[in-house]
Amino acid sequence: xxxxxxxxxxxxxxxxxxxxxxxxxxxxxxxxxGIAIGIAAxxxxxxxxxxxxxxxxxxxxxxxxxxxxxxxxxxMLGGRAVLPASSVAMIGRIGPVTGVAAVGRVPDLSVFRxxxxxxxxxxxxxxxxxxxxxxxxxxAELADGVWLNDATSRYPAVVLxxxxxxRLGVFSVRDGVQVLVGGRxxxxxxxxxxxxLAPELDSAAxxxxxxxxxxxxxxxxxxxxxxxxxxxxxxxxxxVLAATANPAAPxxxxxxxxxxxxAARQATDQAFTGLLLGLGAVxxxxxxxxxxxxMVISVLERRAEIGLRRSLGATRGQILxxxxxxxxxLAVLGGLGGVLVGILVTSLYxxxxxxxxxxxxxxTLGGMGATVVIGAIAGLYPAIRAARLSPTEALAAP
Numbered sequence: 001x002x003x004x005x006x007x008x009x010x011x012x013x014x015x016x017x018x019x020x021x022x023x024x025x026x027x028x029x030x031x032x033x034g035i036a037i038g039i040a041a042x043x044x045x046x047x048x049x050x051x052x053x054x055x056x057x058x059x060x061x062x063x064x065x066x067x068x069x070x071x072x073x074x075x076m077l078g079g080r081a082v083l084p085a086s087s088v089a090m091i092g093r094i095g096p097v098t099g100v101a102a103v104g105r106v107p108d109l110s111v112f113r114x115x116x117x118x119x120x121x122x123x124x125x126x127x128x129x130x131x132x133x134x135x136x137x138x139x140a141e142l143a144d145g146v147w148l149n150d151a152t153s154r155y156p157a158v159v160l161x162x163x164x165x166x167r168l169g170v171f172s173v174r175d176g177v178q179v180l181v182g183g184r185x186x187x188x189x190x191x192x193x194x195x196x197l198a199p200e201l202d203s204a205a206x207x208x209x210x211x212x213x214x215x216x217x218x219x220x221x222x223x224x225x226x227x228x229x230x231x232x233x234x235x236x237x238x239x240v241l242a243a244t245a246n247p248a249a250p251x252x253x254x255x256x257x258x259x260x261x262x263a264a265r266q267a268t269d270q271a272f273t274g275l276l277l278g279l280g281a282v283x284x285x286x287x288x289x290x291x292x293x294x295m296v297i298s299v300l301e302r303r304a305e306i307g308l309r310r311s312l313g314a315t316r317g318q319i320l321x322x323x324x325x326x327x328x329x330l331a332v333l334g335g336l337g338g339v340l341v342g343i344l345v346t347s348l349y350x351x352x353x354x355x356x357x358x359x360x361x362x363x364t365l366g367g368m369g370a371t372v373v374i375g376a377i378a379g380l381y382p383a384i385r386a387a388r389l390s391p392t393e394a395l396a397a398p
Contacts, residue, residue, distance in 0.1 A: 018329055027294060028330060034290040035334030035374060036341065039367045042281070043342025047359040048349055055355040066234050067138065067197050070225040070245050073254040081252035083222050087245040088131070091225055094244060096233030101137040102222035103201075104129040106212055109182040111205045113168045117180075123167040127181055128204045129212035129220075130159075137226045138198040145173035145190030152189055153208020156181075156215060159190040161202040181205055182216045198226065288331075288374040295327050295382035306389050320387035327379020328372060335371025339364055 021028045070091065072081040084090075092100045106129060110122040134140065135147050148159060158181060160170060170177055170188055178185040186207065195201045212218035225245065229237040234257075242253035299306070306319060343359050350357035 014325065014329070018326070021326060021329060021333075024298075028333070031290050031294040032330055032334030032337060034286055035288065035331055035371055036338035038281070038286070039335050039338025039371060040341035040345065042370075043339055043359065043363055043367050044345040044349075046363040047342060047346030047357070050358040050360050050363075051346060051350040051353075051355045054358045055353070058356065066229050066231050067257070068227045068229065068234070068238055068241060069198075069256050070227060070241050071223060071254050071256070073252050075249075075252055081246075081249065083225065083253070084246055084248075085221055088222055088225055090244050090247075091227055091241065094229075094237055094240065096230045096237050097227055098230060099133065099137045099228035100225060101131040101134040102225045103131070103134065103204075103206070104209065104212070104218060104221055105223040106182070106216050106218050109216060111164065111168065112180040113170075115180055123164075124203060125164045125167065126200075126204045127212075127216070128201070128206050128223075129209045129218055130206040131209065134206075134226070135192075137228055138195055138201070140195045140198070140201065141193045143191045143193045144171075145188070147190055148206070148208050154210040154214070156184060156186040156211060157189045157207065158186040159192060159206045160188055161192050161204045161206070162194045163202040164205055165191045167203075179205065181207070184215055200224075285374075288378045291327060291330055291334075291375060292378035292382065294330065295323065295379050296385070298326070299323065299382045299386045302386075303389060306386055310389070316387040319389075320383045323383035323386045324376070324379045327383065328375040331371045331375025331378065332368070335368050338371075339367050342367070 070083070070087070072083050075081050088100055088102045091097060106127040109127040110119070111125045111127060112119075112121075130148065132148055132150070132153060135142070142159075143162065143165075145159070148157060158179065160168065160179070165171065165188075168179055170179065170191065173188050173190060177188050179188060180186075186205075192201065192206075207216075209218070209220065213220055227237070227241065238255055238257070241255045242250040246253050309319065310316075343364075346359050347357045349355075
């Protein structure tokens with residue numbers, strides 16, 4: 001009667017592979033920590049980037065991507081061009097245009113909280129004359145107060161952008177607070193929330209066109225015309241905006257799409273994300289080296305165990321599977337910890353930014369796949385070394 005060689009069932013592989021991990025918990029923790037840090041960094045970077053992208057998509061869905069801006073470019077001689085006063089009305093006559101509003105920059109003016117502020121401390125704020133339908137066109141919302149109307153647009157009333165209000169220390173309009181605009185006090189009637197598609201409004205003091213002409217010697221010419229179109233006509237409207245705004249010199253008109261600027265900013269963020277992913281990969285590689293080092297030491301310390309198992313009938317293949325399984329389990333433990341930490345970091349950061357928390361499934365699965373590959377590579381040499389030990393050599397080891 002011949003004895004058939006023993007076989008290791010999957011449950012046996014897990015049991016013998018985890019034996020070495022259970023007897024050395026501190027070493028296992030420190031080794032798995034390296035892989036966990038690398039995986040957590042990669043998951044968190046991908047998750048935060050995806051959450052940011054989801055927030056951008058949400059913003060664009062709410063604000064729309066059908067906003068175009070028209071502004072003066074340069075003349076043939078390199079000077080600053082101007083838009084005709086009739087450009088707003090002309091653009092409004094384009095069929096697919098659903099809304100149009102303009103602002104005009106009042107040059108050489110600053111905004112101060114009072115006349116006690118040194119004139120050199122302008123705070124980088126600008127003074128803009130604004131049309132009454134500007135908020136509806138650029139999807140601007142008020143944080144406090146009201147927008148200009150037919151009456152207040154003719155008198156010294158001002159609406160502050162979000163950044164301008166913060167710099168001036170104006171947080172409410174209830175007390176009839178006033179600010180100094182071009183040497184004249186204007187009453188603050190409203191404060192805007194940040195405007196995603198028109199960030200230049202955030203640092204501006206906005207007054208009515210009639211008031212700007214009456215009190216600040218404004219020439220009445222628009223410097224930026226915001227144009228809303230139907231979603232299916234953005235390209236066609238964009239093609240004719242320059243010629244419509246200034247038929248005499250369409251080459252002196254600049255047409256842009258604010259959502260393109262947001263997309264460009266997202267592309268910059270993605271480049272930075274790639275750099276951080278590279279750093280996470282380096283951390284993961286370092287963690288793999290730590291696992292390999294742990295497994296080599298484990299083989300050296302457990303030569304007597306290897307010799308005993310070989311003398312009791314374990315084959316070289318079974319010894320190899322045992323130590324390879326131990327390495328894989330060690331890497332998987334680190335990977336699971338890293339995935340959980342990465343998801344937690346992403347969720348916490350997204351909550352602080354009021355973003356939707358998004359962790360792509362491919363990132364989680366890819367992270368776990370990377371740990372399996374790292375564990376297999378890191379444990380292959382120690383496992384082969386353990387399998388090659390002869391029973392007599394292993395039992396004779398001190």
